[in-house]
Amino acid sequence: KQEVTQIPAALSVPEGENLVLNCSFTDSAIYNLQWFRQDPGKGLTSLLLIQSSQREQTSGRLNASLDKSSGRSTLYIAASQPGDSATYLCAVRHSNYQLIWGAGTKLIIKP
Amino acid sequence: GAGVSQSPSNKVTEKGKDVELRCDPISGHTALYWYRQRLGQGLEFLIYFQGNSAPDKSGLPSDRFSAERTGESVSTLTIQRTQQEDSAVYLCASSTGLEGDEQYFGPGTRLTVT
Numbered sequence: 001k002q003e004v005t006q007i008p009a010a011l012s013v014p015e016g017e018n019l020v021l022n023c024s025f026t027d028s029a030i031y032n033l034q035w036f037r038q039d040p041g042k043g044l045t046s047l048l049l050i051q052s053s054q055r056e057q058t059s060g061r062l063n064a065s066l067d068k069s070s071g072r073s074t075l076y077i078a079a080s081q082p083g084d085s086a087t088y089l090c091a092v093r094h095s096n097y098q099l100i101w102g103a104g105t106k107l108i109i110k111p
Numbered sequence: 112g113a114g115v116s117q118s119p120s121n122k123v124t125e126k127g128k129d130v131e132l133r134c135d136p137i138s139g140h141t142a143l144y145w146y147r148q149r150l151g152q153g154l155e156f157l158i159y160f161q162g163n164s165a166p167d168k169s170g171l172p173s174d175r176f177s178a179e180r181t182g183e184s185v186s187t188l189t190i191q192r193t194q195q196e197d198s199a200v201y202l203c204a205s206s207t208g209l210e211g212d213e214q215y216f217g218p219g220t221r222l223t224v225t
Contacts (some may be wrong), residue, residue, distance in 0.1 A: 017190070024117065031211045034170060043115075043202065043218035051211060089153065097161070101153035111145075 002094040003025040006102035014110050015082055020073040021105045028068045031093035035064050035075050038087045040106070047088075048075070075076030080109045113137070115217035123223045124193055132188045132220045143186050144204045145178055146212060160183030160186060161208055163198050171173060193224045 011017055021099040023033070048057045048064040050073070058066040072091045077084060087106045091099040100102045116135045122170040124130050136143050145157040156170040160180040171177070175193075190197055200221050204214040 034213070036216075040220075046213060046215070068117040091154070093211065097144070097159050097167075099144075099146075099154070100154075100158050103153040104153070104191050 002030075002092060002100045003090050004090060004102040006073075006090055006105050008036050008105060009103065010106040012108040012110060015080060017080050018076065018078050019038070019080055019107075021077070021088050021090075021107070022027075022072040023075070023102055025071045025073075025092045025100070027094065028071055029094070031095075033064075033066055033073050033093070034091045035062075035073075036089040036091065038089055044089065062097065069094060077107075082109045084097050085109045115203055115205050116217055117201075117217040117220050118121070120218065120222060123225060126195060127192055127222055129191045130193055130222065131190065132182075132190075132201050132203075132222070134164050134186045134203030134217060136184070136186070136203070137215055139183075139207070140205035140215075141208035142206045142212075142214075143180055144206075145186070145188050146202045146204065147172075148200045148202060148219075150199070155186070157201075160212045190222075193222075195224045198222055198224045209213075 006020045032051045034049045036044045039065045050066040062077040066073045089104045090102040117132045141162045143160040146154040148154045158178045159167040175191045178188045200219040202219045203217045206212045206214045
């Protein structure tokens, strides 16, 4: 059974720091992995999607890597800003359609 | 174009009442998904619709939960005889239905059962 774990559960850092969020999964047979951002009271915003054949994806200050063999993905945020404060969710596409989710990392960027 | 929309955004109901939640997917998306997110937890898969195929209902937690979809458009998730443990945010997503495609999420409906 596919399980997704995100560490840490919460993280608080000063503005301007670079940081890494971690996601691990137990079954390497995945279609893709997606990182989302969730703001309080709002829906999910897709940040990056990495197909199983890819190693990383970049968008602006965000870089996500995928190592299927070890069951790990990282989301790197460069030069963090207070506006980056949110909960970051990792989801693995385990079957043709079903997403298996981590519980998220709550990130607070202190001005 | 318009994204996935859901209504209502918030719903407060008394224990034992039935509720209906609505999802309007992105036009042209054949696949539609319902998820539930309890406070402080990740999302749980509830049900999946793909075109005219039989839906995958394997994630529905009990027979009080049901969902319908008319063709490739609107879907409704119905919870009968609501219980306090049904309190959660219910999220809907749609996608093109192609292998490995990206799911696009609506803003969710926050359900509170008192």
